[in-house]
Amino acid sequence: MKEFDTFTVWLLMNLVMLQSSLSSGDSSVVNPCCHYPCQNAGVCVRFGPDGYKCDCTRTGFYGENCTNPEFWTRVRLMLKPDPALVHYILTHFQWFWDLVNNSFLQDTVMRLVLTVRSDLIPSPPTYNTKYGYLSWESYYNLSYYTRLLPPVPEDCPLPMGTKGKPVLPDVKTLTEKFFRRQKFRPDPQGTNLMFAFMAQHFTHQFFKTNHKVQQGFTKALGHGVDAGHIYGDNLERQHQLRLHKDGHLKYQLVDGEMYPPTVAEVPVHMVYPKGFPMEQRLAIGQEVYGILPGLTMYATIWLREHNRVCDVLKAEHPTWDDEQLFQTSRLIIIGEIINIIIQEYVQHLSGYLLKLKFDPSLLFGVRFQYSNRIALEFCQLYHWHPLMPDSFHIDGEEIPYSQFFYNTSILTHYGVEKLVDAFSRQPAGQIGGGHNSHEVVLKVAEMVIRESRGARMQPFNEYRKRFKLKPYTSFYEFTDDVEMARALEELYGDIDALEFYPGMILEKTRPNSIFGESMVEIGAPFSLKGLLGNPICSPEYWKPSTFGGDAGFSIVKTSTLKKLVCLNTRWCPYVDFHVPRNEEEREPRKPSTEL
Ligand code: HEM
Numbered sequence: 300m301k302e303f304d305t306f307t308v309w310l311l312m313n314l315v316m317l318q319s320s321l322s323s324g325d326s327s328v329v330n331p332c333c334h335y336p337c338q339n340a341g342v343c344v345r346f347g348p349d350g351y352k353c354d355c356t357r358t359g360f361y362g363e364n365c366t367n368p369e370f371w372t373r374v375r376l377m378l379k380p381d382p383a384l385v386h387y388i389l390t391h392f393q394w395f396w397d398l399v400n401n402s403f404l405q406d407t408v409m410r411l412v413l414t415v416r417s418d419l420i421p422s423p424p425t426y427n428t429k430y431g432y433l434s435w436e437s438y439y440n441l442s443y444y445t446r447l448l449p450p451v452p453e454d455c456p457l458p459m460g461t462k463g464k465p466v467l468p469d470v471k472t473l474t475e476k477f478f479r480r481q482k483f484r485p486d487p488q489g490t491n492l493m494f495a496f497m498a499q500h501f502t503h504q505f506f507k508t509n510h511k512v513q514q515g516f517t518k519a520l521g522h523g524v525d526a527g528h529i530y531g532d533n534l535e536r537q538h539q540l541r542l543h544k545d546g547h548l549k550y551q552l553v554d555g556e557m558y559p560p561t562v563a564e565v566p567v568h569m570v571y572p573k574g575f576p577m578e579q580r581l582a583i584g585q586e587v588y589g590i591l592p593g594l595t596m597y598a599t600i601w602l603r604e605h606n607r608v609c610d611v612l613k614a615e616h617p618t619w620d621d622e623q624l625f626q627t628s629r630l631i632i633i634g635e636i637i638n639i640i641i642q643e644y645v646q647h648l649s650g651y652l653l654k655l656k657f658d659p660s661l662l663f664g665v666r667f668q669y670s671n672r673i674a675l676e677f678c679q680l681y682h683w684h685p686l687m688p689d690s691f692h693i694d695g696e697e698i699p700y701s702q703f704f705y706n707t708s709i710l711t712h713y714g715v716e717k718l719v720d721a722f723s724r725q726p727a728g729q730i731g732g733g734h735n736s737h738e739v740v741l742k743v744a745e746m747v748i749r750e751s752r753g754a755r756m757q758p759f760n761e762y763r764k765r766f767k768l769k770p771y772t773s774f775y776e777f778t779d780d781v782e783m784a785r786a787l788e789e790l791y792g793d794i795d796a797l798e799f800y801p802g803m804i805l806e807k808t809r810p811n812s813i814f815g816e817s818m819v820e821i822g823a824p825f826s827l828k829g830l831l832g833n834p835i836c837s838p839e840y841w842k843p844s845t846f847g848g849d850a851g852f853s854i855v856k857t858s859t860l861k862k863l864v865c866l867n868t869r870w871c872p873y874v875d876f877h878v879p880r881n882e883e884e885r886e887p888r889k890p891s892t893e894l
Pocket residue numbers: 495496498499502506507508509591678681682683684686687739740743746747750
């Protein structure tokens with residue numbers, strides 16, 4: 300009798316298990332994590348077929364969905380100003396910021412900006428396109444971009460989870476209706492092409508999506524500002540580009556001026572159209588930079604700067620070998636890049652009246668991890684193609700795209716001075732607000748959206764919440780363009796189903812600004828974490844000896860865009876990330892202007 304009982308129990312258990320395994324394959328059971336129930340960065344874990352738990356550990360919240368604030372969280376929430384107010388204060392009250400700039404308060408506010416922003420980025424990194432949960436593989440395998448939010452679970456009933464339409468809008472329809480430029484709309488912040496090409500040149504050292512394998516892989520294993528766009532993303536390429544003398548990089552002379560060597564001399568892989576002569580292909584660290592004269596121009600400037608820095612070091616350290624001169628110059632170049640990006644590029648982009656300061660020691664007293672991993676979301680949001688104009692105005696001529704792409708002779712014909720002058724004077728397009736992408740880059744927007752679908756990126760509103768922004772409640776709140784709101788609503792069905800990239804670009808812009816709230820509040824944390832998370836900013840590295848002594852350290856600390864250009868050219872053109880502001884700046888430059 301007893302034996303029989305045990306057998307019955309065993310049989311029943313098997314039946315129950317069979318049934319539950321059947322029902323978990325049953326499409327009527329919805330994975331509860333598809334509802335994104337966990338708020339405030341809580342982690343959704345599925346239990347059983349239809350159960351879930353939110354892990355609210357150290358979020359400052361508790362409860363089933365991490366929605367109840369703990370006491371100190373409640374206090375902090377009460378004191379925390381709205382990001383729109385903070386932005387307003389940082390961009391108004393000139394008299395106040397004049398008091399703050401260059402006083403001890405500048406350090407305090409700057410430290411606050413850096414910590415508040417970078418605290419939003421997990422470090423060490425978390426998920427990637429394959430792993431929606433923590434895993435050693437995700438941490439260890441640098442070929443993946445990381446991700447802040449896990450992918451939409453595979454078994455959700457709808458493409459964006461549980462909201463929206465069963466089929467996402469046709470990508471072509473989206474780009475034609477909302478992205479295509481009607482009439483060029485210049486950026487109201489006065490951004491120019493010198494900025495636009497800097498954006499592209501700077502970011503393509505760490506955004507190098509590997510399109511050969513499926514979604515979410517990168518070829519840039521440095522995951523940050525490693526100057527791989529100057530020196531190559533692997534050791535073999537670096538050695539091919541190096542002269543192996545005095546730390547220098549290889550170069551060619553045209554009319555006595557230094558330019559990158561040709562592929563005929565330095566046989567590295569560069570992307571050029573089939574049949575393009577090897578003697579006209581320029582050999583550069585980044586293989587795609589041949590496409591635009593704006594990129595080869597920056598490549599030329601950094602090449603000259605590297606070789607100039609090597610000479611400064613050699614004069615001080617005649618005993619140093621080629622390797623030490625090269626390696627130390629590379630660290631100086633990385634420092635110069637970070638300094639110029641923070642103090643001029645981000646300063647311009649932010650529109651802040653607070654003078655931004657690159658000073659790693661601001662973070663020495665606080666908790667901060669010196670590491671960085673490039674995120675897929677960061678790569679997606681940085682597709683700033685609306686910056687591109689309708690054509691290029693150089694030295695009195697108008698050059699259409701057809702003559703601009705892969706045209707090596709533009710660089711050597713005009714020279715660095717005239718290109719810098721031209722690009723600094725020509726306005727770039729406003730990035731946000733839609734209807735501002737030139738035809739030649741419209742296809743790229745399509746590719747971005749397709750890529751995000753392949754990678755199953757979560758909805759725009761989930762990212763808003765992750766970055767402590769209120770989710771939009773309607774398309775009419777998202778954009779002031781009523782026609783766009785209506786059309787988006789029809790295509791997506793629900794604001795909670797709006798995709799990440801269209802959300803970032805089409806969102807209403809802030810008054811007189813280059814883009815909307817989300818681009819700043821989501822983009823800035825990735826950016827600042829990447830810049831300050833660089834090893835040269837750590838206490839062990841940030842000292843004169845790292846850069847070959849006080850001279851090298853000072854090159855890093857005092858670098859500016861203007862010095863970068865004018866210490867490496869015959870005459871000093873108009874050079875800025877802003878179009879000319881006054882009569883004097885609008886005056887054409889003469890080839891004799893001193894720095
Ligand atoms: C006429 C100028 C430009 C053309 C023809 C162009 C074209 C392209 C193409 C074909 C791609 C690859 C598509 C993809 O990866 O999804 C791409 C990627 C990208 N572009 Fe542009 N682009 C231009 C200017 C710019 C500018 C000014 C920026 C400014 C930030 C920019 C940022 C990016 C980024 C971040 C990527 C992703 C890179 C990667 O994932 O490897 N592009 N662009």
